[in-house]
Amino acid sequence: MVKKLFLLKLTLLVLLFPSLAQHTHTARIYGGQYSAARISNLRANCQKYDWARQQLNDAVTKAKPWLNKTDEALWAMVPGQDLPRTIDVAYDKFATGPKFVGCVVCGDKIFQYGNYPYNPDFENKPWKLTCPSCGSVFPTNDFGKYYQSALDEHGVFNPAKGDTSLLFNTDHPDPKDPLHKFGVDNGFGYVHNGRAYKYIGYYSWKYWRYIQGGLTTLANAFLYTGDQRYAHKAAILLDRIADVYPSMDWKPYADRGWYHSDGSTGRGKIEGSIWETGIVQGMADAYDKILSGTQNDPALYAFLKRQGQQYRLPNSKGTRELFVANVDEGILKTTFQAVLDQRIRGNQGMYQHTVALCALALNTEPLTTKWLDWLFAPDGGAIPELMINRFDRDGTSDEGAPGYAVIWGGHISPLAELLLSYPSYTNHNILRDFPQFKNVYTVAYRMAVLGKAIPNIGDAGSTGLVGIPNADPKFMAEGYLYTRDPAIAVAAYRANGYSSKGLGLDIFSRNPEAVNQEIKKLGEAAGPRPTGGYLMSGFGLAILESGKGTSGIALASNYGRTIHHAHSDMLNFDLFAFGHWLTPDLGYPEFATNIPNVTEWTRSTVSHNLVFANKRPQRAAWSGRTRLFKQVDGLGIVELDGKPAYPDLKEYSRTLLLVGGSGNNTADSNAYVVDIFSVKGGNDHVFSLHGPPGAVRTDGLQLQVQEKGTYAGTNIPKGTKAAGFPYGYSFLYNVEKDTNPPASFTIDWKAQPGYRGLTEKDNIHIRMHATTPSDDVSLADGDPPQNKPGNPRSLRYMLMHRAGTDLTSKFVSVLEPYRNQPFIKSVQRLDSGNEETISIRVEKMNGTIDYLLYNPSSKNGVQLANGIAMNGSIGYIEEKNKRTTKAILVNGTSLRYQQASLKSTGAIEGKVAKMYKGLGGEAWILVTSTSSIDKSVIGEQIVIETAGERDASYQIRSIKKEGTFTRIFCGPGTFVSKIKSGGTKKTGTTPDNTENYSYDFEEGAAFKIATHASWNSKN
């Protein structure tokens, strides 16, 4: 009876004091991310594999200095809220005068050491900053002593308690010495010429990171070794941080005008709200790692209890349960609340990742599930909106430059992977619910033409830079680990130099080299990357490729985002041949700010290979449209509609053909480009084109040197901000002009030695064969940004100008990249120039003649005097020794010449009857069509009519006949282009609230699938 009553009382107590209940239960042993199984696999792997043992040894070495610190010293390291912090010594939002003033002694010389020039030596020079430029050391007082004098009864720094007699320059102790107070900082800065130099504030910012780094190394050492001494030391830091973290607040320092990563919100905790995400990620991760090492450590809890009593701390201490409760409350729960209050925010993906790490470290229901669900809630982390509204089907974000566009995927994939490391949570799974997200792993590699060079689109790279930055094979291999998508494994293997070395090693797995072996097998079986080109309609990049190996040629045309780190460059192209960009983009501007040589030149329309229409630059847009993409052996075609860039024009489109060069040619190249740029409307069109840096030769032009000024006028000096003349014209100088040019002329650029590694021996050219009448043709120099390594001094631009009312221009040119000797003898137009159809005859030095017919509307047939007849859009005929050797017909019914006679059904056209409307990745379309659809369309693009913001062109993955309908699969992916704010349910992504979705296209829309027929002579 007595016993029963006691139990009842206890139950009541527990009900009344839930927080007490938590403490009376045994706290969890493991965090959610580092489970017993994962940890034991890791430790076992360190015994078996050299690479794993190496990681263990590194972890132990790094942790050594931290293990050697006493418990008391570690505990005392952690400062509180009132130790001031900032990321810039002299910046002051409220001060007048220059924004950044540099060093008190050497001034702006310190700027060459970057934005954060001081790197304190915490062990050997505590509380001191050394100028990396002049070596002067500040503050001059012994701040450490002052800090000690200011510690209050709870062991935290309280400026009101500091012994101010310690605030003097220790090299000049005599109060009469004029330097007695020079360089003295009490924590709020040394005031010099009206500016506070916050040496201690900057030091404290880095000091917190130093502590954080120590915590991380201790936690790693425990994870690898299981040696409890590391967990013990880490726990002391964590418990002490948990004591002070709830009171940490950046705002009082922001209010003083100090600087931090707060996105100008004034919010934050230890740091500004953006970087705080990283601070907490480190703390939560370390806690998760060491939790199992805090059992059976009476010395730890005795120490914490002693400290708690000595410093009169409000939280009781002395057991593991109390330690866990303190860190859960002080760090994890405090963080979640701070995220809700936006004191921890960061860019998209960063704060979501922070919350997920805290939820897993907490590993306690119902809160863990609640926090993870919050990530996907419309009024929470809103991940579905992020996945749809800000990403595209290729895995790029809404940024217009390759580097920036792939960053987000890199930020969010660790979050997706983190959720997968916690299998008990199944409500959401990014890679399962948004399967197209897996494209983030390979997107950078897929942007690289010939697998070698990512075009320098927008604020990316530099002029003519060749490389595949961001295409990290390890990241790709990780993608394979989590998706088991063979295509990702193959990309990783190829990007890793056709090797699996170091890829996909999963130390947490029982069989940590299994994935590595799979990548090896898949990579070897797949062989070399095929040459051929493809379309990335989400990012807006068309790649045409020809030839193999180093002699490969590729054409990259971009038609996607011209917002966010983009240039006004829709429909621009760059040509890659002989391992170099031959019509190079200027790349990353001088500074990513709004100064005329950035906004009016580097990012402008006229500095690109584009038509600059009506003296106005292009308007910013999400995307142009695909009209046609087709790559067959020996001929690549892309036709792109860039009307969103010039909405007031009737037509702004470009058709690019990459002709020839297929197969195993050992010759340097015989592939060339036909460029047809169509512009209708307005009264002024300037076609701008430039080659690589180097000498330029013209043939057929009579150029007069303009003695002074720029393309903007003889009286307008170089670099003048646009006023009364168009953007960019004043950046084109050394002008020569032909005011009565023939339609037909050539310009030859020879790439100069030194351009991206070219030597005297290289003799690489690009020659333009113009075929279009114009009012005037000018040559002028334009400068790439001069502060980027390897950028040329200048490039030579060709500017073909046409003026008139309601002008229609078709700039038709042939571009011939060659080494040593040209291979094209002549280029001739066979059409009158007044009709819609364009017919070109290209005669090569070896006697081969190519005929290219372009008939965009295909309304009327084409009949040439030599007998060539075509019903269709695009035709290509190759003739050798007066015999037809090759014929290709695209989107037509017939092409005839000599013995060649091609017949085809023409383009497949039809209507979308039904479409997949969810987010889940199924991406099917049910269609009716005029001609039958068979398996030959697999791999082709289905181009769907759209009034939406995004291009609606998709690669066909598979098809299925369903009565009179055909079901076309374009996945994995979704056609939802936008989720209106608050548009998803709190849990689950299917079934969807489809009324809140906008789509790439609508049911009932027309579509087109390109077809082709080809013919080769036997010989």
Ligand SMILES: [Zn+2]
């Ligand atoms: Zn200095």
Ligand SMILES: [Zn+2]
């Ligand atoms: Zn550009």
